Amino acid sequence: MTPAIQSEDFTAAAADFPEPFRLLCRASVESTNDEVRQLAQAGAADGLIVLADRQTAGRGRRGAAWFSPAGESLAFSILVRPTEPKALWPRLALAAGLAVTEAVETFGLSAGIKWPNDVWIGQRKVAGILVEAAADFAVVGIGLNVNTTSFPFEVSQIATSLSLEASQVFSRAEVLGAIIRQFSVRRPQIGHDFDDLLDAVRLRCILSGKRVSLSTVNGPRIGVVEGMAAGGELLLRTENGLERLIQADDVRVVVS
Numbered sequence: 001m002t003p004a005i006q007s008e009d010f011t012a013a014a015a016d017f018p019e020p021f022r023l024l025c026r027a028s029v030e031s032t033n034d035e036v037r038q039l040a041q042a043g044a045a046d047g048l049i050v051l052a053d054r055q056t057a058g059r060g061r062r063g064a065a066w067f068s069p070a071g072e073s074l075a076f077s078i079l080v081r082p083t084e085p086k087a088l089w090p091r092l093a094l095a096a097g098l099a100v101t102e103a104v105e106t107f108g109l110s111a112g113i114k115w116p117n118d119v120w121i122g123q124r125k126v127a128g129i130l131v132e133a134a135a136d137f138a139v140v141g142i143g144l145n146v147n148t149t150s151f152p153f154e155v156s157q158i159a160t161s162l163s164l165e166a167s168q169v170f171s172r173a174e175v176l177g178a179i180i181r182q183f184s185v186r187r188p189q190i191g192h193d194f195d196d197l198l199d200a201v202r203l204r205c206i207l208s209g210k211r212v213s214l215s216t217v218n219g220p221r222i223g224v225v226e227g228m229a230a231g232g233e234l235l236l237r238t239e240n241g242l243e244r245l246i247q248a249d250d251v252r253v254v255v256s
Helices: 011-015 032-041 091-105 162-166 172-190 194-204
Strands: 022-029 048-055 073-080 112-114 118-121 124-133 138-145 211-216 219-228 234-238 241-245 249-253
Touching: 011 022, 011 172, 022 032, 032 048, 032 073, 032 124, 032 138, 073 172, 091 112, 091 118, 091 124, 091 138, 091 172, 091 194, 112 194, 138 172, 172 194, 194 219, 219 241
Parallel strands: 022 048
Antiparallel strands: 048 073, 073 138, 112 118, 118 124, 124 138, 211 219, 211 249, 219 234, 234 241
């Protein structure tokens, strides 16, 4: 059995989690998403959270590595067994991104959502979301830079942390608790009250009005973001007209 986390006590924060969330801590895993998937396949119930102090093979979208230094960041995954139709499950990324953003705001920082799955402060990324679906469950992976002050060269120009932005050290347990409380509110809204969730995302969307380049399953696109459609799709005005994008990768703001 993997030893429990020793660097910070998450017990008190976990005791205040709303139902049905409960916390399982690991000192080190390859990937919290993979750990949750295995537990889900073994019958774990909705709301299980696996938090790792260190990931040896953490990943973002399309398999990109996720930098997660031990004791400095939050790397965790949530097991969700949605009762909503599977067509609505992609909205979990919006719910998770919004929950992280709102949690960050409770600590006095202004954050924004970079559709579809990143949280930014200013011009830098502070958190990433990775949602992976199986037949009867989904895994919501969240990585948040909390007290990290130094990043690898390849991401040093685009990454930040709560500590860097606020010039203070944060309790990772308190930050985790804030995220879970917000996720408990936003997660049910992928079905009912989705308009409320979407309005809150639109308010924080950092891409609206920006010219962006991105990759889709149908090839690269360049255009101006005109907002988000009623289903959470990105509205992109290209030279061929208005497109609705359900998902995209490598979304970048084009500097004129």
